Amino acid sequence: MSRFFDTKIEFLKGVGPQKAALLNQELGIFTYGDLVQHYPFRYEDRSKFFKIRDLHQDLENVQIIAKVMRVELVGTGKRRLVAHVADETGEMEMTWFKGIQWVQKKLPPGAVYIFFGKPAQFGRKWSIAHPEMEPLSQSAEKRNSFQPVYSTTEKLRARFLDSRGISKIMEQLIQVCLPHIQETLPQDLLQQYQLIGKQDAVREIHFPTDPARLQRARKRLKFEEFFFLQLRLLKMKVTRTEKYRGQLLENTELLKDFYENHIPFELTGAQKRVIREAYQDMKSGKQMNRLIQGDVGSGKTMVAFICMLIAISSGAQACLMAPTEILANQHFEGLKEYADMMGISIALLTGSVKKSARKGIHEGLESGELKILIGTHALLEDVVQFQNLGLAIVDEQHRFGVAQRAKLWAKNENFYPHVLVMTATPIPRTLAMTLYGDLDVSVIDELPAGRKPIQTVHRYDKDRLKVFGFINQEVQKGRQVYIVYPLIEESEKLNLKNLMDGYESIARAFPNYPLSIVHGAMKADAKDYEMQRFVKGETKIMVATTVIEVGVNVPNASVMVIENAERFGLSQLHQLRGRVGRGAEQSYCILMSKYELSKDSRVRLETMVRTNDGFEIADVDLKLRGPGDLMGTQQSGITDLLIADLSKDAPILTLARDAAQQVLANDPNLSQPENAPILRQVRQHKKSAVNWSRIS
Incomplete structure (x- = not known):
């Protein structure tokens, strides 16, 4: 994009210094470029209008055309503004707790408005709190039935920068910025991958004319994000292989x-x-x-x-x-x-x-x-x-x-x-x-011969005595057992208390078996001593927090019990399960949880029971959490993605990577005239001083 997009947001009509300061602080929007890339996170069909008599409790957001009958301030101390409005089928209230003076000026009796929000019923009266609103006369001129919904915050809403307010300043920006939007992809790529132009994509993403055009705009912008991310990574790879010599290590x-x-x-x-x-x-x-x-x-x-x-x-x-x-x-x-x-x-x-x-x-x-x-x-x-x-x-x-x-x-x-x-x-x-x-x-992608797949089961707290009975059987066979407790990030003391409570209940249940205990608050040598006792078989049951997650190898351990398994992420559960199943004997993983589980927790535990395949588990994890939470992503550029989503847009990513490979294979230095748009974009986004091509 051109320098025009470096213009500070306060200079946009309808913004000014105060709103600009809030946009800076709340959404990280400082320039025209930041605002134009503040994409809607969903869209609402505003083609449908409800009559007041047709309202019911199951409705989410509704649109109503109503006339302002009267406006009054209600209550003492923290007062609220109530507008009584009506259509030909009945009356209802619109209520505001903030921004009262501004709203009051906008609502003269007799004015007809479109109100939008979630209806709630109090007694026999329907009400909408802090509705979006615009005069019917103004709306009719430029109304689009497919409306963008932008992320916002409480502080912004208080200054009338709710989704509709952001949409209004976006209208101002799109009017002035479209001529300044430069194409970033060459024509042959646009044709090959059936992509619309950048200007059309930006206009349609913010103010779509219909669902089909919106889909094309989203595809175009996602493709572009992935393309430049992949181009950067592939160029690093080329640079590394051409520039960085390695020793000849060939003696075998x-x-x-x-x-x-x-x-x-x-x-x-x-x-x-x-x-x-x-x-x-x-x-x-x-x-x-x-x-x-x-x-x-x-x-x-x-x-x-x-x-x-x-x-x-x-x-x-x-x-x-x-x-x-x-x-x-x-x-x-x-x-x-x-x-x-x-x-x-x-x-x-x-x-x-x-x-x-x-x-x-x-x-x-x-x-x-x-x-x-x-x-x-x-x-x-x-x-x-x-x-x-x-x-x-x-x-x-x-x-x-x-x-x-x-x-x-x-x-x-x-x-x-x-x-x-x-x-x-x-x-x-x-x-x-x-x-x-x-x-x-x-x-x-192959395990050593003779390894038996780990059997995983999900049990509730009420099944604990049966689980203890099973542990007893395994220890009597000469096996060893891990019992792992989750870390609660907010409280080290609580972590230790949960672990010590668990340890004491295990000690009471198995008085004849020597136990080890390992947790993050222990000194390294004490931790190591306890680990070594378990490795040597001197203790039969290891009670631990997740410090045993990575790499511990005790072939004789055949049971992994994970307490409060609903508190662990999928990749953690999979890593913990991998501590057993390292010998020739059948191994088991028992996931303990409370009965009431969130939907995501249930999916995680069901996935663990269903499969031992780490790659299938990782795919489910990506869909549940999105890439931003997965390990290592802070350094990857993934968190810079504004519209593309790795968990949902894999087919577009594959196309974009193919396109980037094709471009670099034909023109490694991006020096051919048709690739000028790509080169211009690459130069504008050279931000990082870290030499990524040398470090994995």
């Missing part, structure tokens, strides 16, 4: 030795495919930036270790960064077993590692003797310097900020390290395409 001697002589189990077909994909990247001479998505228990750690072997064979070092000490410890224990088989040096660096041990780790990294470093964000400290970091692996990537991850790449001055990002949080395809559009994506 250690891999062959490990595979032929030491590997403890056969790799799945999916693991082999993903290793091949990563190896192709590592020997390409370009920096690898690959996301590995694997459901819980799919064997991502083994894939990571084999990639480390390729790096070490080729003379480089490798590191793995995990979001928590528990998870870093777990990776270290698992990988150390393999590294020791191969005679490869490996160390753990977390906040708990003593100063004396750190010194040895730092020296080993700088000399090149230490080949693998596992750790938390302690890896990012300036004193941690590698001789030659060739491979950086980031686990559960959404828990690290962009700036934190960027610090890893500075650990090698000659080449950017190859990057593997691992996540056990399945991401719907549409979200992955947007969140990770600049990464290459590999999916481990």
Whole structure:
């Protein structure tokens, strides 16, 4: 859009400084450009009018044409304004509690208005509180039966910037701004994807002439948003592959030795495919930036270790960064077993590692003797310097900020390290395409042989004694059990109380079994001690908050009981369930909840019972919550989407990505004359100083 759209909103007719200040504060609308992109969130059919005698309780909003009979102020103290209005079938009241003086001036007796709002009945009298209203004579000239509804706030409504008020200033803006709206897409794309022009789309989205044209306007604007988001991500990918060199890591001697002589189990077909994909990247001479998505228990750690072997064979070092000490410890224990088989040096660096041990780790990294470093964000400290970091692996990537991850790449001055990002949080395809559009994506979509699917059931609080009986049976078979309580964000004290109450009731129910307890308020070493007791089988039941959500691996644990399961999100429930089912025995997940559930809570629990497929669960989660709440989206540009919706508009996203790929394949620099509109738009939206192409 042109500079015209940078004009401050206060200069628009009908706004002025006071309303402008409110629009700034309440809706973040500062300029003409902000206002024109404040799209309606729904539309109302205003073609129908009701007679007063036809009103009934089940109606939502209604339109009534009525004459003002008389107006009066009622009550003492906080007074209200009541307008008595009538049509040929009866009388009713219109009531205002705010803005009384302004309304009073607008309602002379005898004036005929269109009133719009939700009717309520008090005794025999119908009333509408704070109706929208406009004179019938004024409305007749320019009335459109399909009216936009804009989001607004209480403060704005008090200044008559309700949806209708915003619509009126939008009318002013559309009249003056249409000639300034520049086309952002080339003609051939408009024709190929049957899209209307930008000017038509903006006019129709705010003031649609009919439902069919509105649909075309929405499609056009959604396509445009997705197109420029995908274009940006794809350009990053091109820049990264062309500009950022990676070390040639192609020696596979250690891999062959490990595979032929030491590997403890056969790799799945999916693991082999993903290793091949990563190896192709590592020997390409370009920096690898690959996301590995694997459901819980799919064997991502083994894939990571084999990639480390390729790096070490080729003379480089490798590191793995995990979001928590528990998870870093777990990776270290698992990988150390393999590294020791191969005679490869490996160390753990977390906040708990003593100063004396750190010194040895730092020296080993700088000399090149230490080949693998596992750790938390302690890896990012300036004193941690590698001789030659060739491979950086980031686990559960959404828990690290962009700036934190960027610090890893500075650990090698000659080449950017190859990057593997691992996540056990399945991401719907549409979200992955947007969140990770600049990464290459590999999916481990196969579980190791011999794993039995976890059986999931939903039980209510009244079934607790039966659940305890089942837990007892499993422990007597030699198995172990998790019982997890939710975190209540508002209150740490309440969290601890709920957990301790739960712990005491479990201790009473199972007096003969040793218990572990883990919660967020514990110190790291105490938490680790309790975890290790459970891992070693010294305790039979682990009572915990969600600190055990990610990565804990106890093959002997066969039951996961989730208390107040309705308080958890779907992806959390799926992650927690993944803590069991890691051995050869049948495992179970029991979702405990109260009987009264919201619609969304019931859908979540029914989904968990129905399927173990993390990708199906992620799709349901996206539909329930929308993308803005899902992990990692704050850094993706998704939250900048004004009209497109990832959970509903997947087909348009796919078209837009295809179009962006087609444009860049034919004209990577956007230098051809027909792509001038795209280039102009890209230049106007270069905001970010972060170099996204280097950081996953």
